[in-house]
Amino acid sequence: MTAYQDLEARFHRLYALRGAAAVLQWDSSTMMPKGGAKARAEQLAQLNLVCHEALIDPALADLLNRAEAHPHALDSWQGANLREMRRQWRHANAVPPRLVEDLTRSATACEHYWREARARNDFAGLAPLLESLLALVREAALAKAGAFGLSPYDALLDEYEPGLSAARIDHLFDELATFLASALPEAVEKAAAPSALPGPFPAETQRRIGLRFMADLGFDFDRGRLDISHHPFTGGVPDDVRLTTRYDETDFTKGLMGVLHETGHGLYESGLPEQWRHQPVGQAVGMVLHESQSLLVEMQVCRGDAFLTWAAPQLAEAFGGLGAGWKPESLARLYRRVRPGLIRVDADEVTYPAHIILRYRLERALIDGRMGVRDLPEAWRAGMKDLLGIAPPDDRDGCMQDIHWPSGAFGYFPTYTLGALAAAQLFAAARRQDKTIEAGIAKGDFAPLLAWLRKNVHALGSLKHTDEVLTAATGAPLGIEAWRRHIEARYLV
Amino acid sequence: MTAYQDLEARFHRLYALRGAAAVLQWDSSTMMPKGGAKARAEQLAQLNLVCHEALIDPALADLLNRAEAHPHALDSWQGANLREMRRQWRHANAVPPRLVEDLTRSATACEHYWREARARNDFAGLAPLLESLLALVREAALAKAGAFGLSPYDALLDEYEPGLSAARIDHLFDELATFLASALPEAVEKAAAPSALPGPFPAETQRRIGLRFMADLGFDFDRGRLDISHHPFTGGVPDDVRLTTRYDETDFTKGLMGVLHETGHGLYESGLPEQWRHQPVGQAVGMVLHESQSLLVEMQVCRGDAFLTWAAPQLAEAFGGLGAGWKPESLARLYRRVRPGLIRVDADEVTYPAHIILRYRLERALIDGRMGVRDLPEAWRAGMKDLLGIAPPDDRDGCMQDIHWPSGAFGYFPTYTLGALAAAQLFAAARRQDKTIEAGIAKGDFAPLLAWLRKNVHALGSLKHTDEVLTAATGAPLGIEAWRRHIEARYLV
Numbered sequence: 010m011t012a013y014q015d016l017e018a019r020f021h022r023l024y025a026l027r028g029a030a031a032v033l034q035w036d037s038s039t040m041m042p043k044g045g046a047k048a049r050a051e052q053l054a055q056l057n058l059v060c061h062e063a064l065i066d067p068a069l070a071d072l073l074n075r076a077e078a079h080p081h082a083l084d085s086w087q088g089a090n091l092r093e094m095r096r097q098w099r100h101a102n103a104v105p106p107r108l109v110e111d112l113t114r115s116a117t118a119c120e121h122y123w124r125e126a127r128a129r130n131d132f133a134g135l136a137p138l139l140e141s142l143l144a145l146v147r148e149a150a151l152a153k154a155g156a157f158g159l160s161p162y163d164a165l166l167d168e169y170e171p172g173l174s175a176a177r178i179d180h181l182f183d184e185l186a187t188f189l190a191s192a193l194p195e196a197v198e199k200a201a202a203p204s205a206l207p208g209p210f211p212a213e214t215q216r217r218i219g220l221r222f223m224a225d226l227g228f229d230f231d232r233g234r235l236d237i238s239h240h241p242f243t244g245g246v247p248d249d250v251r252l253t254t255r256y257d258e259t260d261f262t263k264g265l266m267g268v269l270h271e272t273g274h275g276l277y278e279s280g281l282p283e284q285w286r287h288q289p290v291g292q293a294v295g296m297v298l299h300e301s302q303s304l305l306v307e308m309q310v311c312r313g314d315a316f317l318t319w320a321a322p323q324l325a326e327a328f329g330g331l332g333a334g335w336k337p338e339s340l341a342r343l344y345r346r347v348r349p350g351l352i353r354v355d356a357d358e359v360t361y362p363a364h365i366i367l368r369y370r371l372e373r374a375l376i377d378g379r380m381g382v383r384d385l386p387e388a389w390r391a392g393m394k395d396l397l398g399i400a401p402p403d404d405r406d407g408c409m410q411d412i413h414w415p416s417g418a419f420g421y422f423p424t425y426t427l428g429a430l431a432a433a434q435l436f437a438a439a440r441r442q443d444k445t446i447e448a449g450i451a452k453g454d455f456a457p458l459l460a461w462l463r464k465n466v467h468a469l470g471s472l473k474h475t476d477e478v479l480t481a482a483t484g485a486p487l488g489i490e491a492w493r494r495h496i497e498a499r500y501l502v
Numbered sequence: 503m504t505a506y507q508d509l510e511a512r513f514h515r516l517y518a519l520r521g522a523a524a525v526l527q528w529d530s531s532t533m534m535p536k537g538g539a540k541a542r543a544e545q546l547a548q549l550n551l552v553c554h555e556a557l558i559d560p561a562l563a564d565l566l567n568r569a570e571a572h573p574h575a576l577d578s579w580q581g582a583n584l585r586e587m588r589r590q591w592r593h594a595n596a597v598p599p600r601l602v603e604d605l606t607r608s609a610t611a612c613e614h615y616w617r618e619a620r621a622r623n624d625f626a627g628l629a630p631l632l633e634s635l636l637a638l639v640r641e642a643a644l645a646k647a648g649a650f651g652l653s654p655y656d657a658l659l660d661e662y663e664p665g666l667s668a669a670r671i672d673h674l675f676d677e678l679a680t681f682l683a684s685a686l687p688e689a690v691e692k693a694a695a696p697s698a699l700p701g702p703f704p705a706e707t708q709r710r711i712g713l714r715f716m717a718d719l720g721f722d723f724d725r726g727r728l729d730i731s732h733h734p735f736t737g738g739v740p741d742d743v744r745l746t747t748r749y750d751e752t753d754f755t756k757g758l759m760g761v762l763h764e765t766g767h768g769l770y771e772s773g774l775p776e777q778w779r780h781q782p783v784g785q786a787v788g789m790v791l792h793e794s795q796s797l798l799v800e801m802q803v804c805r806g807d808a809f810l811t812w813a814a815p816q817l818a819e820a821f822g823g824l825g826a827g828w829k830p831e832s833l834a835r836l837y838r839r840v841r842p843g844l845i846r847v848d849a850d851e852v853t854y855p856a857h858i859i860l861r862y863r864l865e866r867a868l869i870d871g872r873m874g875v876r877d878l879p880e881a882w883r884a885g886m887k888d889l890l891g892i893a894p895p896d897d898r899d900g901c902m903q904d905i906h907w908p909s910g911a912f913g914y915f916p917t918y919t920l921g922a923l924a925a926a927q928l929f930a931a932a933r934r935q936d937k938t939i940e941a942g943i944a945k946g947d948f949a950p951l952l953a954w955l956r957k958n959v960h961a962l963g964s965l966k967h968t969d970e971v972l973t974a975a976t977g978a979p980l981g982i983e984a985w986r987r988h989i990e991a992r993y994l995v
Contacts, residue, residue, distance in 0.1 A: 025548035028541055029522055032529060040533070044725035045742025048521055051780065055518035059552055232537035249538025287544065 012075035013083060016094055017288060019072075023063055024287035028246040030056045035244035035251040039236045054113070061109065064101035073098055086290055089472045093289030100168060103156035104149045112149060115142045116417035123415035132386055132404040139415060140382045143375055146419055150376055162376045165420030170295035170427070172474055175373060178423050181430065182366050184489045186396070189363060192493075193397075196347040196359045196500040203342035204334035212256035218327045219254065219268040222320070226272050226306065227459040228252075232279055240412075241267045243274035243303075247286060250275040261328065262343060263355075266307050273306030274299060276459065280467025294471040296421065297487070298478060300428025301435060302466065308358050308429065309436040309495070310458070312344045315451040347500060349397040351406045358429065359500055363396040365426040368411070372419045431479060433492035435466065438483035505568035506576060509587055510781060512565075516556050517780035521739040523549045528737035528744040532729045547606070554602060557594035566591055579783055582965045586782030593661060596649035597642045605642060608635045609910035616908035625879055625897040632908060633875045636868055639912055643869055655869045658913030663788035663920070665967055668866060671916050674923065675859050677982045679889070681989075682856060686890075689840040689852045689993040696836035697827035705749035711820045712747065712761035715813070719765050719799065720952040721745075725772055733905075734760040736767035736796075740779060743768040754821065755836060756848075759800050766799030767792060769952065773960025787964040789914065790980070791971060793921025794928060795959065801851050801922065802929040802988070803951070805837045808944040840993060842890040844899040851922065852993055856889040858919040861904070865912045924972060926985035928959065931976035 010018075030053055037049050063069065076083075076091055083091060104112075119138040126135045150161035157164050159174075166173040220235060233250035245251035252271040256264045277299060285291025293299045310316050318337040325335035333339055347357050353364040371388055374380035380388060389408040390400040401407035413421055439461045440446050449457045465482040476486040483491075503511075523546055530542050556562065569576075569584055576584060597605075612631040619628045643654035650657050652667075659666040713728060726743035738744035745764040749757045770792060778784025786792045803809050811830040818828035826832055840850050846857040864881055867873035873881060882901040883893040894900035906914055932954045933939050942950045958975040969979040976984075 021544075022548045022551070025541075025544040026552070029526055029545040029549060032526060032542075032545070033522055036525060036529065040727065042724050042726060042742060044722065045739070048518075048739050048741045048779065049525075051514075051518040052522040052525070055515045056522060058515070059519070229537065231535050234533065234535055246538070246541050248541045249535060286541065 011082070012072045013079075013087060013091065016069070016072050016076055016091070019063060019069060020090075020094060020289060021287040023060055024289075024292075026056055026060055028287075030060075031244055031246055032249070032251070035253075038238040038240070038242070038244075039251070039253060050117075057113075061101060061106075064098055065106065069098060070102070086285065086472060090285070090288050090290035093292075093471050096167075096171060097289060099156060100153065103153040103164075105152070108145065108149055108152070112142075112145045112417060115145050116415075120412065120416040123409070123412070127405055127409045130403045130405040130409070132409055135409065135415070136382050142415070142417055143382055143419075146417055147376060147378070150419075162373050162420060165376065166423070169421050170297050170424055170475065172476075173295070173297070173423070173427075178369060178427070181427070181487070181489055182362075182369060182423075185362050185426070186366055188489065188493055188496075189359075189396075192496060192501060193347075193349070193359060193363070196496070197349070199500060199502075200345065200347040201342050203346060204332075204339050206261075206330065206334050206343070208260065209258045210256075210261040210328055212258055214327050215256045215258075215261050215264050218324065219265060221323075222265075222269060223252075223272050223275075225453050226269070226276065226455050228272050228275055229279060233275055235268065241271055243271045243278065245278075247278045247281050247283075247291075250278050261324075265324075266311065266344070269311045270303045270307035273303035276306070276462070277302040277467050280459075280463045282468050282470045282472075285470055290471045292471055294469070294473070294478065295475055296424035297427045297431055297475050298466060300424055301431035302462070304429050304432040305436050305462070309432050310450060310455075312341075312358070313450070313499075314341065315447055317341050317344070319451055319453045345499065349399050351393070351399065351401045352410060359496060360397060361429065362426045365422050367392040367396055368413075368422040371408075372414070372422065376419055427487060430489055430492045431475070431487055433495040434479060434483045434485070434488065434490075435462075437491045437494070439465075504575070505565045506572075506580060506584065509562070509565050509569055509584070512556060512562060513583075513587060513782060514780040516553055517782075517785075519549055519553055521780075523553075524737055524739055525742070525744070528746075531731040531733070531735070531737075532744070532746060543610075550606075554594060554599075557591055558599065562591060563595070579778065579965060583778070583781050583783035586785075586964050589660075589664060590782060592649060593646065596646040596657075598645070601638065601642055601645070605635075605638045605910060608638050609908075613905065613909040616902070616905070620898055620902045623896045623898040623902070625902055628902065628908070629875050635908070635910055636875055636912075639910055640869060640871070643912075655866050655913065658869065659916070662914050663790050663917055663968065665969075666788070666790070666916070666920075671862060671920070674920070674980070674982055675855075675862060675916075678855050678919070679859055681982065681986055682852075682889075685986075685989060685994060686840075686842070686852060686856070689989070690842070692993060692995075693838065693840040694835045696839060697832050699754075699823065699827050699836070701753065702751045703749075703754035703821055705751055707820050708749045708751075708754050708757050711817065712758060714816075715758075715762060716745075716765050716768075718946050719762070719769065719948045721765050721768055722772060726768055728761065734764055736764045736771065738771075740771045740774050740776075740784075743771050754817075758817075759804065759837070762804045763796045763800035766796035769799070769955070770795040770960050773952075773956045775961050775963045775965075778963055783965060784963045787962070787966070787971065788968055789917035790920045790924055790968050791959060793917055794924035795955070797922050797925040798929050798955070802925050803943060803948075805834070805851070806943070806992075807834060808940055810834050810837070812944055812946045838992065842892050844886070844892065844894045845903060852989060853890060854922065855919045858915050860885040860889055861906075861915040864901075865907070865915065869912055920980060923982055923985045924968070924980055926988040927972060927976045927978070927981070927983075928955075930984045930987070932958075 033049065033052060041049060073095055077095070080088060119142045122138050123135055147161065150165050153164035154161040157167065159167065163174045166175070223235065224230065232248050233245070233252065235252045235254065237255055238253035239255065241254045243250065243252050252268070252275050254264055254267045254271065277293060281293065282291050314337065317340050321335060321337040321340050324330065345357070347359045349360050350356055353361070356364055370392065371380070371385065375382070385408040386404050394400045439458060443457055443461055445457045446461065449455060466478060469478055473481070480486050526542065526545060534542060566588055573581060612635045615631050616628055640654065643658050646657035647654040650660065652660065656667045659668070716728065717723065725741050726738070726745065728745045728747065730748055731746035732748060734747045736743065736745050745761070745768050747757055747760045747764065770786060774786065775784050807830065810833050814828060814830040814833050817823065817833070838850070840852045842853050843849055846854070849857055863885065864873070864878065868875070878901045879897050887893045932951060936950055936954055938950045939954065942948060959971060962971055966974070973979050
C-alpha cells in the first residue's frame with residue numbers, strides 16, 4: 010500500500026464517520042424527542058473526537074509528507090484529493106487540542122444561552138459568554154494565522170471557503186455597496202405592491218406541492234427525503250440527502266421558497282462525483298458554490314418569470330386559489346417585494362447583501378480586535394441606519410438575531426452574498442450556453458439546467474477551487490457584474 | 503486517573519458510538535431512502551470497526567489487569583462494571599480480526615441472499631452461503647470456547663445471555679417438552695373459536711390507540727417514539743427509545759400486540775440506571791430479561807382478563823366496533839387462540855416454545871457438527887411433525903423462515919422461550935408481592951406494575967446476572983413452574 014492509498018483508507022473512515030454524524034444531526038432536528046438531547050450530544054461529541062484524533066495522529070502527518078514527495082504518481086483527482094487532505098490536516102493541527110475542547114464547550118454554552126436570551130432581548134446576559142467565546146475564536150484564528158501565513162480573519166474564512174480573503178471580499182463588497190446605494194432606493198420605489206393571497210394554506214398541501222416541484226427539479230426521492238424542522242437545512246450525505254422546511258399555514262410563500270432553496274443544496278450534494286464519495290475531493294469545494302446552488306434555484310430560477318408562469322396555475326389549483334392574485338405577474342410581485350427590513354432571513358434579494366456587508370464589517374472588527382462585544386448593539390444600529398436606513402428597536406431583532414456568532418461561526422456570513430453573486434454568474438452563463446434551459450423552465454422541464462449544473466459544478470467536487478470552477482464555466486472569476494445585471498433586469502426596469 | 507477511571511472513559515466513548523450506531527440502525531429501517539443503503543453500510547461498518555479496535559487495543563488489556571488487581575477499591579456497581587468490561591474484552595479478543603471481518607462479510611452476503619431466496623423457496627441456492635457462514639461461526643465459537651473454557655455452543659450463548667449453558671437449557675426445555683406433550687393438545691381442544699371482527703381498521707386509528715396504550719403503560723414520549731418498519735423492533739438508546747411496528751388494516755390484533763410487546767422492551771431500556779448510561783453495567787444484563795419484559799407486557803398483562811376488560815371498550819370505540827365480538831371475553835378468545843402453525847412469529851404462547859425447542863436442537867447439532875446445513879429441511883420437517891404434529895410443505899415456511907441463521911445469529915433463539923418463563927415468574931411474584939398491581943391493570947393504572955419492574959429488574963442494569971435478579975425478585979432462579987401455572991390457568995381450565 011502506498012502512502013497515498015493509506016491516506017485514502019484513513020479518509021474513507023473519516024467521511025463514513027462524518028456521514029454518520031450528519032444523519033444524527035438531521036435526526037436531532039427532525040425526529041429526536043427532547044429527552045434524547047444529552048445522549049445525542051455525547052454521540053456527536055465522541056464522533057467528532059474520533060475524527061479529530063484521526064487528523065492529529067502523527068502517522069497521518071508522515072503519510073502526507075511521503076505522498077506529497079511523489080506528486081507525479083497521482084492523477085489530477087488524486088492530486089486534488091491530497092491537497093484537500095493537507096488542508097484539513099492544517100486546520101486540525103494548527104490549534105492545540107486543549108483549545109479545540111474549550112472552543113466546543115464555550116460555543117455550546119453560548120449558543121444554548123443565546124436561544125433563550127434572544128427571546129427576552131437580553132444582550133447584557135449574553136455578552137460575557139460571547140466575549141469568552143470570541144476570545145477563544147481569536148486565539149484559534151491567531152494560531153491558524155501563524156501556521157498558514159495568513160491574517161487571523163483570512164484563516165477563519167479558509168475553513169468555509171478555501172483561499173477566500175478579506176481583501177477579495179472588500180473589493181467585491183465595496184463595488185456592491187456602491188451599486189446598492191443608488192439601486193436600492195430605486196428598486197424600493199419601483200416594486201409594485203402585491204395582492205394579498207387569502208389563506209389558510211394547509212401544511213399537507215404545501216408539502217405535496219413542494220414534493221412535486223422538488224421532483225420536477227430533479228431531486229431523487231430514492232436518495233433523499235423532505236421533513237420538517239424549526240430551521241430549514243440540508244443535511245445527510247450525498248446518496249441520502251435530508252432536506253427540511255417548515256410550513257406557515259397563513260403564508261405558503263416562504264415555506265415553498267425554502268423547499269426550493271434547500272433543493273438547490275440537495276441537487277449539488279447528490280451530484281457530487283460518485284466515485285469519490287468518501288474522499289475530500291468528492292465533497293463540495295466550499296460554501297460559496299454551495300450557496301450559489303441554492304440561490305440559483307431559489308432566486309435566479311424560481312422567482313423568475315419563466316418558472317412563475319409555469320408554477321402559478323399549479324399553485325392556484327393546489328390551494329383552490331381564484332382571482333387575479335394567483336396570476337404569474339401577481340405572484341411575481343409577491344416574490345419580488347423590495348423592502349428594507351430588520352431580519353436577514355426575511356430579506357429580499359436586493360436588500361440581502363446589505364445585511365451581509367454589515368455582519369462582515371462587524372465580525373472583522375471583532376476578530377481584529379478593533380471592536381469589543383459590548384460595542385455590538387450600537388455598531389449594529391449605526392450600520393443598519395447607514396446601509397438600509399432603518400435601525401432595530403432592540404437587540405433581539407438587531408445583533409442577536411443570528412445563531413452564527415453565538416455558535417462560534419465567524420467568517421461564514423460573506424459566503425451567503427458571494428454565493429448570490431456566483432448564482433447570477435452561473436445562471437447567466439448557463440442560459441447563454443444552452444438556449445433550451447430558459448424554454449425548459451417555462452414548461453417545467455429542468456433537465457437541461459440540471460445537466461449543465463451537473464457538468465459544470467456538481468460533478469467537479471473539490472477538483473478545482475471556486476474561482477477555477479467559475480472561470481471554466483462562465484469565463485470569469487467571481488464578480489458582481491452578472492448579479493448587477495440580474496438586479497437591474499428584474500428590479501430596475 | 504486510576505486504571506478503572508481510564509476504563510470508564512474508554513467505555514463511555516464506546517457506548518456513545520454504539521448509541522450512534524443504534525440510532526442509525528433504526529433510521530435504516532424507518533426513514534432511510536433505499537439509495538442510502540450503501541453509504542449507511544459504510545457508516546455502520548466504520549463505527550463497528552472503531553468500537554472493535556477500542557476493545558482489542560493492548561492498552562485496554564493492561565488497564566483491565568491493573569483494575570482487577572485492586573478489587574477492593576471498587577464498590578459493587580463499579581465491580582460489576584469491571585466484570586462486564588472484561589466479558590466484552592474476552593468476546594472481542596478471542597476471535598482474530600481476520601475472522602471478525604470474514605464473519606461480517608459472510609453474514610451480510612448470506613442475509614442479503616436469504617431475503618430473496620426465501621420468497622422463491624430456494625434453499626438449494628442459500629445452502630452454500632449458509633454453509634460458509636456456519637463454518638466461520640463454528641470457527642469463532644471454537645476460538646471462544648478455547649479462550650473461555652466452555653463448549654462452542656455455550657460460548658455463543660454467552661454473547662446473548664451471560665453464563666447461560668446448553669446443560670441448563672436442556673434441563674428446562676426437557677421439562678417444557680414433557681409438559682407440552684400433554685398440555686398442547688388439551689389447550690387446542692379447549693380453546694374456543696373467536697368471532698371474526700370485521701375491518702377495515704385504519705392504520706391511523708391503530709396508531710392512535712397504540713400510542714394511548716403505550717402512554718398508559720408508562721412509556722415517556724419525551725424520551726422515545728413510535729414509527730413504522732417492516733419488522734417491529736426496539737432500537738435507539740435508553741433516553742431516546744425508538745419503537746417500531748407495522749399495521750395490517752384487515753387485522754389490528756397483531757399490530758397492537760406488537761406495539762405492546764415493544765413497549766415492554768422500551769420500558770426496560772428507559773428504566774435502566776440513569777447514572778450508568780454509557781457504561782456496561784448500565785445496560786440490559788442479557789436477552790432473557792429483555793425478552794421477559796416484552797413478554798410480561800404482551801403475554802402476561804395484555805392478553806389477561808384484567809387488561810382486556812379495560813381495553814375492550816376503548817378498542818370498540820376507536821374502531822367503531824359494535825356487537826358481541828368486541829366484548830372482553832370475545833377479544834380474550836381472539837388473543838388466546840391455540841393452534842399449531844408453521845410460522846414462529848405468528849405462534850400463540852402455548853405452541854411458541856415448540857418452535858424454539860426445534861430451533862435450539864437444530865442449531866446445537868449444526869454448531870457441534872452433528873448435522874450439516876443440507877440436512878436442515880428434512881430435520882426441520884421431522885422436528886415440526888414431532889413437536890407440533892404438522893410439517894411445512896416447503897422451506898420458505900420451514901427452515902428458511904427466520905433471519906437469525908442467515909445473519910449469523912446462533913445461540914439467540916433459546917432466549918425467547920427463557921424470556922417467556924422469566925416473564926411468568928416475574929409477573930406472578932409481582933402480583934403476589936403487591937396486591938394493587940392486578941387491580942390497577944383492570945382500571946388502566948399500570949403505575950404499581952411499572953414501579954415493581956423498575957425496582958426489581960430495570961434499575962439493576964447489569965449489576966447482577968439474570969438468575970440473581972430472578973432469585974432476589976421471585977425467590978427462585980429461572981424455572982418453568984410459574985409458566986406452567988400460567989398456561990394451566992389461562993388455557994387448561
